[in-house]
Amino acid sequence: MNWIAANIIPLQATVTTFLLALSFQFPMRLGLFSLAGVGLFGVGAYSSGIAFAKFHWDTWSSVAFGVVVAALVGLLLGLVVARLGGLYLAMATIAFDMIVVVLAGNLTPLTGGYMGLFGIAGKVELWHLGIIAVIVAVLFALSERGGMSRRIEAVHDDAALASSQGINVSAYRLTAFLVSGAVAGLGGALMLMVRNTTTPDAYGFGLIVVALTVAIVGGTKSWIGALIGTIIFTWLPVFLTVVGEWREVVYGVIVVLAALFFPTGIWGSILGVRKRLAERKHAGQRDVVDEMATEPDAAETEFLQTVAGKDSEQ
Amino acid sequence: MIQSIMNAAVLGSIYLLFSMGMSLAWGTVGILNFAHGAIFMFSSFAVYLITSMTALPAILCVIIAALVGAILSVLMQTLVYGVIRKRSTDHHAAERNVIIGGIGLAAILIGFASHATKSGSFGFATTDQNPVLEFAGIRITAVSLTIFVVAIAISIALAMWIRRSRGGLALRTVGVDAETAKLMGINESRLAIGTMAFAGLLAGLAGGLLTIHLVAINPTTGDGLLLKAFAAIILGGVGSVLGVVIGSFVLAFVETFMILGGVGGWASAVAFAIIFLVLIIRPRGLFGRAEVRRT
Amino acid sequence: MTASMTGEPAVLETRDVAVHYGGIKAVDGVSISLGGNRIFGVLGPNGSGKTTLLAAITRLTKLTRGDLVFDGVSYATAKPHQVARRGIARTFQTVRLLADRTVYDNIALGTDVPPKGTKRTSKERRDAIDEAIGRTGTATVLKRYPAELSYGSQRRVEIARALASRPRVLLLDEPTAGMNQHEREEVAALMSKLRDEGLTQLLIEHDVQMMVDTCDYLYAMNFGRLIGEGAPASVVQDPDVREAYLGKNWDKNHA
Numbered sequence: 001m002n003w004i005a006a007n008i009i010p011l012q013a014t015v016t017t018f019l020l021a022l023s024f025q026f027p028m029r030l031g032l033f034s035l036a037g038v039g040l041f042g043v044g045a046y047s048s049g050i051a052f053a054k055f056h057w058d059t060w061s062s063v064a065f066g067v068v069v070a071a072l073v074g075l076l077l078g079l080v081v082a083r084l085g086g087l088y089l090a091m092a093t094i095a096f097d098m099i100v101v102v103l104a105g106n107l108t109p110l111t112g113g114y115m116g117l118f119g120i121a122g123k124v125e126l127w128h129l130g131i132i133a134v135i136v137a138v139l140f141a142l143s144e145r146g147g148m149s150r151r152i153e154a155v156h157d158d159a160a161l162a163s164s165q166g167i168n169v170s171a172y173r174l175t176a177f178l179v180s181g182a183v184a185g186l187g188g189a190l191m192l193m194v195r196n197t198t199t200p201d202a203y204g205f206g207l208i209v210v211a212l213t214v215a216i217v218g219g220t221k222s223w224i225g226a227l228i229g230t231i232i233f234t235w236l237p238v239f240l241t242v243v244g245e246w247r248e249v250v251y252g253v254i255v256v257l258a259a260l261f262f263p264t265g266i267w268g269s270i271l272g273v274r275k276r277l278a279e280r281k282h283a284g285q286r287d288v289v290d291e292m293a294t295e296p297d298a299a300e301t302e303f304l305q306t307v308a309g310k311d312s313e314q
Numbered sequence: 315m316i317q318s319i320m321n322a323a324v325l326g327s328i329y330l331l332f333s334m335g336m337s338l339a340w341g342t343v344g345i346l347n348f349a350h351g352a353i354f355m356f357s358s359f360a361v362y363l364i365t366s367m368t369a370l371p372a373i374l375c376v377i378i379a380a381l382v383g384a385i386l387s388v389l390m391q392t393l394v395y396g397v398i399r400k401r402s403t404d405h406h407a408a409e410r411n412v413i414i415g416g417i418g419l420a421a422i423l424i425g426f427a428s429h430a431t432k433s434g435s436f437g438f439a440t441t442d443q444n445p446v447l448e449f450a451g452i453r454i455t456a457v458s459l460t461i462f463v464v465a466i467a468i469s470i471a472l473a474m475w476i477r478r479s480r481g482g483l484a485l486r487t488v489g490v491d492a493e494t495a496k497l498m499g500i501n502e503s504r505l506a507i508g509t510m511a512f513a514g515l516l517a518g519l520a521g522g523l524l525t526i527h528l529v530a531i532n533p534t535t536g537d538g539l540l541l542k543a544f545a546a547i548i549l550g551g552v553g554s555v556l557g558v559v560i561g562s563f564v565l566a567f568v569e570t571f572m573i574l575g576g577v578g579g580w581a582s583a584v585a586f587a588i589i590f591l592v593l594i595i596r597p598r599g600l601f602g603r604a605e606v607r608r609t
Numbered sequence: 610m611t612a613s614m615t616g617e618p619a620v621l622e623t624r625d626v627a628v629h630y631g632g633i634k635a636v637d638g639v640s641i642s643l644g645g646n647r648i649f650g651v652l653g654p655n656g657s658g659k660t661t662l663l664a665a666i667t668r669l670t671k672l673t674r675g676d677l678v679f680d681g682v683s684y685a686t687a688k689p690h691q692v693a694r695r696g697i698a699r700t701f702q703t704v705r706l707l708a709d710r711t712v713y714d715n716i717a718l719g720t721d722v723p724p725k726g727t728k729r730t731s732k733e734r735r736d737a738i739d740e741a742i743g744r745t746g747t748a749t750v751l752k753r754y755p756a757e758l759s760y761g762s763q764r765r766v767e768i769a770r771a772l773a774s775r776p777r778v779l780l781l782d783e784p785t786a787g788m789n790q791h792e793r794e795e796v797a798a799l800m801s802k803l804r805d806e807g808l809t810q811l812l813i814e815h816d817v818q819m820m821v822d823t824c825d826y827l828y829a830m831n832f833g834r835l836i837g838e839g840a841p842a843s844v845v846q847d848p849d850v851r852e853a854y855l856g857k858n859w860d861k862n863h864a
Contacts, residue, residue, distance in 0.1 A: 252421030
């Protein structure tokens with residue numbers, strides 16, 4: 001288990017970054033270009049830190065406090081910005097993130113100002129993080145099955161269509177902000193507990209850029225994309241120690257290549273291949289493509305198939 | 315007091331020069347270039363490399379920076395942004411990937427510069443001085459005055475060009491409805507390259523002038539300005555020349571006077587508060603178009 | 610209130626509905642009454658307000674005045690998603706299917722949110738889906754993706770999705786736009802079959818011939834108002850309706 005001890009930091013970062021990535025992925029899955037996850041990550045960290053250091057709560061109560069506060073802040077934010085679309089939502093949430101940084105830096109009696117919080121010696125082990133990551137992944141996976149995943153996809157693809165099917169689009173969007181807050185808050189709180197210190201500028205533009213690339217390069221359709229992105233960006237620097245000084249340049253090249261060649265993310269590209277294979281299989285089946293009879297009478301259907309099958313193919 | 319106003323005006327001009335190109339590209343051809351700050355910085359870095367071999371007059375430094383900026387921007391558009399947009403089937407995916415692409419490009423440029431300067435600051439070896447001019451009790455450096463004059467001159471020229479010329483009309487058309495523009499024979503790809511070239515030129519120009527003004531900048535200076543640009547553009551309204559002018563100066567004045575008033579720690583929050591409030595109350599800003607496309 | 614022409618109680622009614630935007634009166638006092646398992650149509654040239662009327666009925670736009678009534682209960686202030694939950698299903702001008710989902714999944718979307726006040730077991734849901742598949746003849750393409758189908762077939766899938774929710778009323782917004790003659794006839798035949806099986810439908814279309822052939826009762830609109838209503842054959846003879854947009858060619862081609 002020497003390897004684990006030697007790599008404890010990236011292992012911890014894998015979990016906390018995964019949670020942060022999910023806080024970006026989930027709203028994007030619903031079609032909301034929200035970058036608020038970073039600010040909420042910070043809100044989670046600071047609230048749990050304040051609970052631990054000032055209220056003297058124990059580790060897990062503090063973490064839970066961080067989750068709840070971040071979730072509520074996320075919800076409030078959602079109420080205010082949810083009707084913004086596309087880039088404007090992105091801008092507003094970036095602004096929110098930066099405001100969190102300024103508040104953390106200026107509310108000194110509470111947050112320790114620009115020096116930040118320290119001495120938050122939470123008792124969080126690696127296996128705690130592992131279990132939490134698995135539970136969260138399972139919850140997200142459940143939301144990607146059956147009716148729920150169809151409804152979420154409808155909200156993403158076509159809000160008017162979703163409404164026409166009885167889906168309450170605004171409720172779904174607000175829930176996305178709530179979930180984003182909860183999972184980001186969890187990540188931030190856990191990160192503070194294992195790192196023991198934090199400063200306001202940890203949650204600034206730099207982290208926004210990291211989280212955004214992790215989520216989008218991995219693929220926003222599923223939690224699996226968030227995991228893929230997390231693993232790539234957490235472990236690549238570790239394995240490419242040779243890259244060391246040029247890390248930022250290599251990172252930049254990877255990101256540009258991803259934007260060019262994996263427009264739906266790595267996971268999205270994998271899904272795309274799967275879909276194309278299925279379509280090719282269908283085209284290979286030389287039966288009816290789309291000549292469908294109105295009366296599902298077997299004999300008539302077959303007759304129509306043979307007669308019209310050839311010229312109805314596109 | 316007058317001195318403070320002058321300082322705020324110079325700060326506003328810097329924001330204006332930096333944001334103008336970004337606003338133009340964003341509001342017309344729809345490219346939100348997250349590498350705009352990196353272009354600003356790298357153009358200046360290129361001049362630093364040149365002048366570390368041989369000192370040059372200030373004007374030449376600025377011109378070279380502007381040209382480098384234009385070239386970088388055109389490369390980005392043809393190799394990355396243009397390709398992303400051509401390949402994309404859906405508008406939102408294209409937007410996201412252009413942003414991601416920009417982030418990557420910025421990282422590459424910042425990475426190179428950081429590596430070369432060991433993340434330290436760099437400046438130009440110029441053959442000129444930067445004299446301090448004094449009139450009516452106000453002190454202002456020659457470069458500061460230049461920045462102010464250049465910013466205003468370019469704004470006026472750009473506003474007139476957009477309103478009066480055919481190119482300007484084409485640009486405005488693309489900004490309102492890209493598909494119809496194409497049907498009307500406007501070559502969007504060439505327009506995009508031209509617009510990005512000009513935006514890059516402005517970024518490089520701003521970089522050159524600011525480096526001389528501040529004596530030195532560092533590899534991350536551009537990114538810091540990026541957020542200010544967002545604030546100025548959103549306040550003024552995306553795509554409006556007058557908007558970005560007003561936005562830049564309002565931002566600069568509020569920041570300057572907050573620092574004067576002793577609440578400097580919160581000054582950096584001004585930009586973000588502006589963005590947030592404007593988007594909630596009036597998303598299109600002061601002079602922007604009401605968003606035609608519903609998201 | 611009775612459904613126009615059938616004397617049966619109305620399922621869906623608009624009462625003096627008006628939608629004004631700024632100075633424009635897109636819809637200005639329209640009252641229609643649907644029910645009795647008939648096919649109703651709204652005829653009108655571009656700009657007559659029929660699309661806005663549909664938007665009003667589905668609560669995608671605010672009413673300036675008037676009321677919307679379903680089964681005798683007003684729903685004029687309901688949210689758009691609540692319209693579907695009452696049992697009003699609709700199709701859109703361009704076919705809107707989820708591109709990355711199979712045909713089966715797309716149809717199943719129609720059962721994901723059960724009508725207000727009911728809970729559906731998964732067996733009931735599967736039955737509704739199967740029934741919708743059967744009624745629209747889409748059984749052979751369930752595993753395909755929408756892009757693999759012809760436009761006419763995609764439209765069928767969309768109608769199947771609408772049927773899966775077991776609606777009381779089906780609104781069809783220009784369902785045959787962009788179709789060839791054969792596909793149009795298919796849609797018309799499907800609508801007639803659904804009516805015979807018991808479903809009230811409202812059709813908004815440009816193809817006047819199709820409207821006349823398919824609908825049991827026609828409303829004609831122009832400039833936001835009703836300018837005629839009744840049996841299709843008599844509505845198209847009405848001089849006001851003719852003048853509005855049928856033009857002189859109508860007699861020559863369709864008498």
